[in-house]
Amino acid sequence: MTGGPAATQPAASASHAPKDRWEDSPVDRDVLRAHEYCTQRCLLGLQRHGKLDEQCPNVERHRVNGSTHHPTTVEELVEQIQLGLDHNLERAMPIVGPGYGRPARPGGSGAPFKVVSPRFGYAVVGKGTLCCIWPRLEREADVYTQILMAAQGSAVPVFLGKINLQQPYELEGFGRVRHMLLMGYGGEEIGMVTTVDEWDKYNHQATSAHEIEDLGVMHKDLALRNVLWNAELGRVMIIDFEACELVLDRIAERPAWVPEELASRPSQQMSLGRFSIESRGHCRFHQVCCHYDPDATCPNRKYGLPP
Known part of the structure; x- marks a missing residue:
């Protein structure tokens, strides 16, 4: 495996208080690897509070009590994925390197992951990145949600949201992944x-x-x-x-x-x-300095962070 989460997991944040403990369900990496991605039509229906896509390979996982509509919202799905990863980072699988099928190379700003929500079986892509790069990707998220909405599900993937990992995913050849953009699988x-x-x-x-x-x-x-x-x-x-x-x-x-x-x-x-959202090499969410060699000009006091 090319890296991975550390052995211990932090407790879930108070804002993600568990209700039915689905987030504690075990993770089978072989099952995760075989889990097919949701279709763009599926996620577009989710985004628009519409019907299920009967062609989505996970449609029966999404269906509740025979309903033809999605059992959750985009916002709730992002929260479920956040909660699931807070409890077990093994729910995220890098789509990179040997053992992960065709290699998808980490780019200069992000590395792709397969992420599955255990509650309703939604399978999406997480574009994982480092704290020092995150401000640029936060603005990329704004492009998806504020400018390219009309192109989602056609020229660009359906965009779902962004999450901050409580614990870093150590990805060999890339670094400590601590943030993700979530979106539909665009293809090969x-x-x-x-x-x-x-x-x-x-x-x-x-x-x-x-x-x-x-x-x-x-x-x-x-x-x-x-x-x-x-x-x-x-x-x-x-x-x-x-x-x-x-x-x-x-x-x-x-x-x-x-x-x-x-x-x-x-x-x-x-x-x-x-x-780009101003950061000057700092991550306010994780309270870390991202400078390679911080010096007297390090503006941590501005953020209330340790030097």
Whole structure:
């Protein structure tokens, strides 16, 4: 195994008080490995408080008392996943390296995990990252939820939310994963797909890129690792937006973190990095300093953290 959680687990936070102890159920890594991902249509239905997708491989796990609707909400699912991981980090399985099927390489900002909620069997992807990178990914989450909502389930995966791990997951070759973005499984790296010819790949990629551009997002890093073939939908999905640029006059509703004076400029295009949540190398959630060599300029006092 390429890394993993430490041996001891912290108690669940008070905000996640257990009700029926489902979170204490044992984890079988072979079962987790074989558990299929939920479909994009399934998660889109969950997001929109709609019906179950009867084609989702986990639909019978989702179904309660014969209902055709989802048994929970996106917000509750994120809380369930948070609680499950607080109790047992083995519920998260890296999709990287030997023993995990086809390798999915950790990118510069995140490493992919399969995450399954034991309560209703939802299986999604967690983009895990380090404390020092988290501010950039928090802003990426804002792009999904405040700008690309109309493209979710088509050009980009359905985005569910973000979590902070109580205990780090030690991932060899990447670091101490302590935060995750949760989203639907987008598919296989397009370069690994052999069932679609190259011309069709190009056209599908262009279609998805144009869809997000129309919403005001220029990706700027369409490397193969960020372009996925979704067999369920028969189209390309694009991921990883932390390096994107925003075309401000195309965005339908200005996010609060984009200054009005910038948004009012015609054809203004700006890097998302300009709007990153300020951190200066600190994680306020975990109260740690992320500097490699903190010195007298370390602003920990600003955050009430230890030097």
